[in-house]
Amino acid sequence: xxxxxxxxxxxxxxxxxxxxxxxxxxxxxxxxxxxxxxxxxxxxxxxxxxxxxxxxxxxxxxxxxxxxxxxxxxxxxxxxxxxxxxxxxxxxxxxxxxxxxxxxxxxxxxxxxxxxxxxxxxxxxxxxxxxxxxxxxxxxxxxxxxxxxxxxxxxxxxxxxxxxxxxxxxxxxxxxxxxxxxxxxxxxxxxxxxxxxxxxxxxxxxxxxxxxxxxxxxxxxxxxxxxxxxxxxxxxxxxxxxxxxxxxxxxxxxxxxxxxxxx
Amino acid sequence: xxxxxxxxxxxxxxxxxxxxxxxxxxxxxxxxxxxxxxxxxxxxxxxxxxxxxxxxxxxxxxxxxxxxxxxxxxxxxxxxxxxxxxxxxxxxxxxxxxxxxxxxxxxxxxxxxxxxxxxxxxxxxxxxxxxxxxxxxxxxxxxxxxxxxxxxxxxxxxxxxxxxxxxxxxxxxxxxxxxxxxxxxxxxxxxxxxxxxxxxxxxxxxxxxxxxxxxxxxxxxxxxxxxxxxxxxxxxxxxxxxxxxxxxxxxxxxxxxxxxxxx
DNA sequence: CGCAGACTTGAAGATTATCAACCACCGTGG
DNA sequence: CCACGGTGGTTGATAATCTTCAAGTCTGCG
Numbered sequence: 001x002x003x004x005x006x007x008x009x010x011x012x013x014x015x016x017x018x019x020x021x022x023x024x025x026x027x028x029x030x031x032x033x034x035x036x037x038x039x040x041x042x043x044x045x046x047x048x049x050x051x052x053x054x055x056x057x058x059x060x061x062x063x064x065x066x067x068x069x070x071x072x073x074x075x076x077x078x079x080x081x082x083x084x085x086x087x088x089x090x091x092x093x094x095x096x097x098x099x100x101x102x103x104x105x106x107x108x109x110x111x112x113x114x115x116x117x118x119x120x121x122x123x124x125x126x127x128x129x130x131x132x133x134x135x136x137x138x139x140x141x142x143x144x145x146x147x148x149x150x151x152x153x154x155x156x157x158x159x160x161x162x163x164x165x166x167x168x169x170x171x172x173x174x175x176x177x178x179x180x181x182x183x184x185x186x187x188x189x190x191x192x193x194x195x196x197x198x199x200x201x202x203x204x205x206x207x208x209x210x211x212x213x214x215x216x217x218x219x220x221x222x223x224x225x226x227x228x229x230x231x232x233x234x235x236x237x238x239x240x241x242x243x244x245x246x247x248x249x250x251x252x253x254x255x256x257x258x259x260x261x262x263x
Numbered sequence: 264x265x266x267x268x269x270x271x272x273x274x275x276x277x278x279x280x281x282x283x284x285x286x287x288x289x290x291x292x293x294x295x296x297x298x299x300x301x302x303x304x305x306x307x308x309x310x311x312x313x314x315x316x317x318x319x320x321x322x323x324x325x326x327x328x329x330x331x332x333x334x335x336x337x338x339x340x341x342x343x344x345x346x347x348x349x350x351x352x353x354x355x356x357x358x359x360x361x362x363x364x365x366x367x368x369x370x371x372x373x374x375x376x377x378x379x380x381x382x383x384x385x386x387x388x389x390x391x392x393x394x395x396x397x398x399x400x401x402x403x404x405x406x407x408x409x410x411x412x413x414x415x416x417x418x419x420x421x422x423x424x425x426x427x428x429x430x431x432x433x434x435x436x437x438x439x440x441x442x443x444x445x446x447x448x449x450x451x452x453x454x455x456x457x458x459x460x461x462x463x464x465x466x467x468x469x470x471x472x473x474x475x476x477x478x479x480x481x482x483x484x485x486x487x488x489x490x491x492x493x494x495x496x497x498x499x500x501x502x503x504x505x506x507x508x509x510x511x512x513x514x515x516x517x518x519x520x521x522x523x524x525x526x
Numbered sequence: 527c528g529c530a531g532a533c534t535t536g537a538a539g540a541t542t543a544t545c546a547a548c549c550a551c552c553g554t555g556g
Numbered sequence: 557c558c559a560c561g562g563t564g565g566t567t568g569a570t571a572a573t574c575t576t577c578a579a580g581t582c583t584g585c586g
Contacts, residue, residue, distance in 0.1 A: 140404060189408030192532090455565085
């Protein structure tokens with residue numbers, strides 16, 4: 001990929017910190033995306049070659065495998081999300097695995113670095129992306145520390161809804177989601193068995209239903225209330241902050257193509 | 264502060280991602296630091312004015328107050344650490360509180376932005392700092408999710424040791440630490456009472472002693488083993504990654520002034 | 527059919543939280 | 557000087573939450 005295309009890529013107005021899904025949909029990057037079937041590890045823990053991945057479609061998880069055999073899912077990036085590897089994680093300590101059919105753009109660190117050197121304002125934009133990912137991680141950290149399994153699960157299902165909404169991948173009452181109960185457990189720091197009971201309770205209390213790959217909100221207001229959910233940390237209305245630098249030169253001209261639930 | 268001084272500030276070779284403590288010690292920034300007594304909230308949750316803080320000395324905590332009255336400590340930045348507010352957190356959702364006597368540099372977002380616009384390679388450097396903070400958050404997330412209270416506490420005390428080591432603030436066998444048991448609980452997602460018992464166990468098993476503001480390693484190898492501690496995520500030997508861009512122009516000329524424990 | 531993966535359920539056990547005291551230290555005001 | 561209150565730490569008893577073990581069910585698919 002040439003530097004020119006990368007610049008063009010960023011100039012086409014990004015939504016806040018994720019990319020406009022329309023932009024990712026077209027193959028404007030000038031490189032053809034790679035396709036992977038579900039359950040493919042396409043970036044193995046320990047690989048330290050710097051790269052950038054941009055998810056075109058499908059579900060991916062960033063996971064960490066501990067010495068005791070446990071797995072921790074750090075995040076589940078969605079279509080339009082940008083991943084910096086390995087700067088994001090503990091230095092090549094994470095793996096990327098497809099959870100569904102996915103197609104991703106992969107850009108070598110060398111090319112990316114060159115482009116950044118030439119067009120330094122990109123750097124500000126990308127630090128904005130990292131800051132957002134940090135913000136999401138911080139939210140999950142407090143969730144895991146200070147919310148019980150029920151609230152935590154509710155909170156996460158709401159988060160996924162918001163993020164998918166930004167990618168235009170929601171229906172009126174919910175969204176489809178290829179995560180297994182085991183995956184969900186590894187995201188939330190619980191066991192699959194416990195998640196199972198929690199999901200049952202959420203269903204029985206008529207809050208959300210997570211079944212057969214479909215999440216359906218039964219009473220979103222009650223759910224928001226239970227979880228104490230406030231979507232601000234997702235930065236979908238990022239209007240303040242240091243990170244306007246650079247990015248401010250390329251003001252957003254058309255509104256992002258996304259739906260959002262009313263809170 | 265002029266842009267010139269900010270540039271100079273960054274040119275004086277930073278250690279990886281924290282600043283050389285020697286650099287922060289001198290008042291080279293050209294601004295006088297502010298001093299706060301312990302337990303002062305010097306940046307309140309909800310304040311969205313963008314700013315950068317650099318900690319000159321003392322202990323600070325970044326905390327979040329939830330609606331249910333709980334507090335979650337996101338991180339405990341130490342001398343030499345750089346804080347971007349509010350881009351770091353969920354958008355002004357966090358507070359900064361001094362845990363000891365502290366002195367901090369405060370730079371307005373406006374000044375900072377101007378400097379970044381002029382010298383875009385700064386941006387790469389600072390995104391490197393954010394990436395490191397993210398990496399620390401990710402490590403704590405997995406710690407909280409997949410390590411029990413004993414391992415988690417051990418891990419955190421080791422982390423603090425490493426980070427203080429980089430700031431030159433450790434003795435041969437440990438370090439001094441103003442955190443109360445309650446603070447520690449809020450970092451690790453436990454209750455003060457439980458932390459108390461955990462600390463007792465760590466002491467009785469002759470691993471670490473946390474008492475009277477002093478942390479003393481009784482058997483660091485055993486502790487490392489218990490916690491499964493690997494310091495890589497702290498990025499003290501950051502030699503790879505996208506973030507060499509820009510920063511690579513200002514190669515490190517003198518080695519960082521820091522001590523590190525042997526593992 | 528028969529197998530495999532995902533999900534479900536029950537029972538028992540470990541971990542952590544909650545409630546309720548109590549101690550020890552320290553600075554303050556009488 | 558001592559009584560006093562406040563904060564931080566300690567301990568025990570009990571309860572809630574979550575995990576582990578064990579045994580299923582359901583469903584899609586070769």
